[in-house]
Amino acid sequence: MKILVINTGSSSIKYQLFDMDRQRVMASGLAEKIGEAEGVLTHHVFEDGKVRSAVSHAVIADHRDGLTRIVDQLVNDQLGVVRDKSEISAIGHRVVHGGETFKSSTVIDSGVLAAIRQNIPLAPLHNPPNLTGIEVARSIFPNCPHVAVFDTAFHQTIPPEAFLYALPYALYEKEGVRRYGFHGTSHSYVTRECADYLGRPLEDLNLITIHLGNGASMTAVRGGKSVDTTMGMTPLEGLVMGTRCGDVDPALPFFLADHLDMSLKEIDQLLNKASGLKGLCGTNDMREVLAKKAVGDPRAILAVDVYTYRIKKYIGAYFAVLGKVDGLVFTGGIGENAPEIRELCCQGLENLGICVDVGKNRTRENGVREIHASGSRVLVLVIPTNEELKIARETKAVVEKGKT
Ligand code: ADP
Numbered sequence: 001m002k003i004l005v006i007n008t009g010s011s012s013i014k015y016q017l018f019d020m021d022r023q024r025v026m027a028s029g030l031a032e033k034i035g036e037a038e039g040v041l042t043h044h045v046f047e048d049g050k051v052r053s054a055v056s057h058a059v060i061a062d063h064r065d066g067l068t069r070i071v072d073q074l075v076n077d078q079l080g081v082v083r084d085k086s087e088i089s090a091i092g093h094r095v096v097h098g099g100e101t102f103k104s105s106t107v108i109d110s111g112v113l114a115a116i117r118q119n120i121p122l123a124p125l126h127n128p129p130n131l132t133g134i135e136v137a138r139s140i141f142p143n144c145p146h147v148a149v150f151d152t153a154f155h156q157t158i159p160p161e162a163f164l165y166a167l168p169y170a171l172y173e174k175e176g177v178r179r180y181g182f183h184g185t186s187h188s189y190v191t192r193e194c195a196d197y198l199g200r201p202l203e204d205l206n207l208i209t210i211h212l213g214n215g216a217s218m219t220a221v222r223g224g225k226s227v228d229t230t231m232g233m234t235p236l237e238g239l240v241m242g243t244r245c246g247d248v249d250p251a252l253p254f255f256l257a258d259h260l261d262m263s264l265k266e267i268d269q270l271l272n273k274a275s276g277l278k279g280l281c282g283t284n285d286m287r288e289v290l291a292k293k294a295v296g297d298p299r300a301i302l303a304v305d306v307y308t309y310r311i312k313k314y315i316g317a318y319f320a321v322l323g324k325v326d327g328l329v330f331t332g333g334i335g336e337n338a339p340e341i342r343e344l345c346c347q348g349l350e351n352l353g354i355c356v357d358v359g360k361n362r363t364r365e366n367g368v369r370e371i372h373a374s375g376s377r378v379l380v381l382v383i384p385t386n387e388e389l390k391i392a393r394e395t396k397a398v399v400e401k402g403k404t
Contacts, residue, residue: 002017005017013034018388025389028046029042031070040055089144090144090395091146094130094185095149096123096126097119098115098119102115105398116134121175134146145399149390149395154187155219158228163178191329205221205223206325207220207329208327210328213335218318242285242286243276244275290304290338325353327381328381331382356380360373366384368381
């Protein structure tokens with residue numbers, strides 16, 4: 001069974017084609033700068049452990065044009081991986097916001113499209129391009145099932161005391177104002193991987209999963225179910241991120257408006273695009289932050305302190321939420337590749353039973369690895385995330401369930 005996974009943004013389409021019988025990626029790529037003066041299509045083919053790539057520059061008029069070019073690449077003579085697009089059995093779509101409507105992945109029909117549309121006010125930047133991607137893909141692949149996999153679905157098990165803001169209740173009832181959480185595909189993927197790696201039933205494991213990429217979030221997982229997470233109604237809440245501030249005093253926008261005469265749009269831009277690591281030390285790329293820190297740049301040192309302190313604070317909070325913690329799981333570009341950050345997040349937590357082995361933590365290896373010291377009450381693991389594979393697996397499961 002071949003499944004195409006699509007992640008559509010406002011000016012881009014990311015894709016991966018999976019051979020699910022062998023659980024491997026056949027091809028992947030990115031159409032970007034859609035609608036701009038010159039578009040770029042990057043395409044990779046994976047065969048026998050080798051990668052072949054092609055980059056083409058040409059106008060990509062709109063998302064339909066983008067997906068048509070992607071399909072052309074997939075069936076192309078030189079870099080194609082299928083003879084005909086009919087070999088693709090299903091399409092999995094990443095959808096950012098499922099609101100309270102979607103607690104799991106689902107086959108897309110007109111009712112599902114309408115519900116995703118209804119959730120646009122909660123994700124005005126993400127759900128519209130996700131919808132465009134679905135509509136275009138349905139017209140290009142009219143005969144195969146399309147499945148929506150939501151970033152929010154894994155967090156629908158969070159109880160009201162954790163998801164409600166202390167605001168007038170009508171705002172929740174009438175407008176859906178509450179904490180939803182995101183990165184659910186990644187948190188649930190590493191939770192499952194952790195249970196499989198340890199050979200323990202998911203139901204017996206309490207985990208704190210820590211996804212540190214450009215966006216960052218943590219989840220308290222009890223017996224395989226999300227019971228709290230750091231992102232809120234939008235992905236702005238919680239941890240310090242590349243360019244997002246995470247938790248701030250909610251009165252901050254009033255100060256910025258009153259004293260600096262900033263508009264709502266400017267405040268939005270400031271908190272989402274000019275804050276986080278970038279705001280503190282001038283760059284949002286953790287590799288650059290750590291390089292600056294290594295040569296003694298005081299702002300980079302401060303940025304890493306603020307970044308890791310926030311994570312440590314939430315580790316403590318989620319210990320209280322879960323009562324018993326079996327494991328911490330680091331994932332995402334930073335969580336998987338920055339030992340220094342993992343070490344600083346766990347420093348001083350020995351009394352909670354968290355002891356990282358410095359040598360194991362610094363060893364560079366691929367795949368799942370344990371980095372706790374022997375005798376550490378809490379296991380500390382690095383587990384590479386794979387959101388696309390998770391979307392492909394969900395798509396396969398939903399399609400097969402539909403057939404029975
Ligand atoms: P996204 O959230 O866009 O998927 P990633 O999960 O790829 O992003 O994470 C991107 C972040 O990972 C960047 O801040 C990047 O600097 C960081 N990163 C990648 N490799 C390393 C590394 N070797 N050391 C430190 N940080 C790294």
